Amino acid sequence: MLLSLMTLAFPLCVRYITKLLATGITPNTLRQIYLMGGVMVVLVLVRTFSDMFVGYQGHVMGTLMERDMRNELFAHYQKLSFGFYDEQKTGQLMTRLTNDSFNMAELYHHGPEDVVISTLHFVGAFIILSMINWPLALIVFLVLPFMAVHAVYFNRQMKRTLRRSRDRIGDINAQVEDSLAGIRVVQSFTNETVERAKFAHTNEEFVASRRADIRSEVLFYEGLVGLTQLMTIVVVVFGGVTIVRGTLDLPDLLTFLLYVGILIEPIKRFGNFTRLYQEGISGFERFMEVLEVEPAIQDAPNASDLCQVQGAVTFANVRFQYNSSHDTVFHNLSLSIQAGEYVALVGMSGVGKSTL
Numbered sequence: 001m002l003l004s005l006m007t008l009a010f011p012l013c014v015r016y017i018t019k020l021l022a023t024g025i026t027p028n029t030l031r032q033i034y035l036m037g038g039v040m041v042v043l044v045l046v047r048t049f050s051d052m053f054v055g056y057q058g059h060v061m062g063t064l065m066e067r068d069m070r071n072e073l074f075a076h077y078q079k080l081s082f083g084f085y086d087e088q089k090t091g092q093l094m095t096r097l098t099n100d101s102f103n104m105a106e107l108y109h110h111g112p113e114d115v116v117i118s119t120l121h122f123v124g125a126f127i128i129l130s131m132i133n134w135p136l137a138l139i140v141f142l143v144l145p146f147m148a149v150h151a152v153y154f155n156r157q158m159k160r161t162l163r164r165s166r167d168r169i170g171d172i173n174a175q176v177e178d179s180l181a182g183i184r185v186v187q188s189f190t191n192e193t194v195e196r197a198k199f200a201h202t203n204e205e206f207v208a209s210r211r212a213d214i215r216s217e218v219l220f221y222e223g224l225v226g227l228t229q230l231m232t233i234v235v236v237v238f239g240g241v242t243i244v245r246g247t248l249d250l251p252d253l254l255t256f257l258l259y260v261g262i263l264i265e266p267i268k269r270f271g272n273f274t275r276l277y278q279e280g281i282s283g284f285e286r287f288m289e290v291l292e293v294e295p296a297i298q299d300a301p302n303a304s305d306l307c308q309v310q311g312a313v314t315f316a317n318v319r320f321q322y323n324s325s326h327d328t329v330f331h332n333l334s335l336s337i338q339a340g341e342y343v344a345l346v347g348m349s350g351v352g353k354s355t356l
Contacts, residue, residue, distance in 0.1 A: 004120035006047045007265075008128065011258035013040050018251035054113070062109035069101045073290060081296035091174025092167075096290055099169060100283030107280025114273040118266035125259045132252050139238050140260070143231050147224065147267070151274060154220040158278045161213040166282050168206035175202045217275065224271050231260050311339030320355065329355050 013036050020032055074097060122144075129137035179186065179195045186195055235256045242248035315335040321328045329352045337343050345353045 004117055004124060006043050006050075007121065007262060008124040010040065010043060011255050011262065012128070013043070014258060015251055015255040018254055022249065022251055058109045058113060062105040065108055066101050066105035069104060069287070070097055073097055073101065073287065076291055076293075079295040079297075080293060083296060084293060089170070089174035089178075091172070091177045092170035093290070094177070095166070095170040095173050096283075096286050099166070100286050103276075103279040103283035104287065107276045107283075110276050111273055111280070114269040114276075118269045118273070121263065121266040125263055129256060129259055132255060133242065133248050136235070136238055136242055136248065136256065140231055140234055140256070143227055143234065147227050150223050150227065151220070151270070154216055154223070155274055155278065157216040158213070158220065158274070159281065161209065161216050162278045163282045163285070164209040165206070165213045166279075166286065168202075168209045171202050172199075172206055175199050220274065221271050224267055228260075228264055228267055231263070232257065235260055313337045 017033055017036055020029060077093065077097075126137060126141055129140065175198060179199065186192060235253070239248060239253040239256055243250065243253060313336070315333050318330050318333040319328060320330040320333075347353055
């Protein structure tokens, strides 16, 4: 709120000086100019330090949120069954833990800031310009509905392309993890050429998805820039007409131009929010896809807490398989090991020693 007020006050200071010069120079003019110049310097200094404080605190808050989301997702990973991991790529799971949580944190701490500041700038500028010359202000702000339609249209495109791009990044991570985990086997069978071809194919799929993503972003941002420049043209043309008709003076036209320049920042913030929103929502959807997976093993209702552990382990008619598509590893397994007792598991490879 304070930052927006200081930003909106700056053109009014310039208007005061230009009005002062337009009405005629007096012995008191220089003192008033110096005084207003000092006020403007104070505004710039206060705003600069305020921006630094808000930026630092915002990024720290975002980092803490990112930490908490990663801890929550990693803890959920520990609860999921073997069957879940049999159907997932490790690289995709790593991407959800790193990139997706980062994109969500960026949205959560930058998003509200961009929306609030942009809204205050637009509302404040409209009120001030309406007080100066409301017909011209209304004409200038008629460009905003076209901006809204433009933003809504390309928002939908960016959401689709960003989701595909995030999935392809996960595929790249999965391909790298798979190749490096089996690098001994790859090199033993001189299979490097095959692995390079597989990685190149995955990488090309990412390039194709990213190209569509970049196309949507460029059309969105450059469209906003073009509409912003249209606002400047509207001010110059209709402002000139208004001056000719005698209902606006030159200092007020300069004030209009300064406020249009100020509106460039909230428009950029709005564009940045749109990008962060699409990246954050895509990350949130991928993040929640994992969190919504229920662990296969859960406590029974009204289960008792394990309080006093004696050290004895007992299996009574245990049956186990990793999922319904696999063979049963154990069937009616019964085993009792007393506290302090040493037991060796001996058997052929694949009979279930590691599972037990």
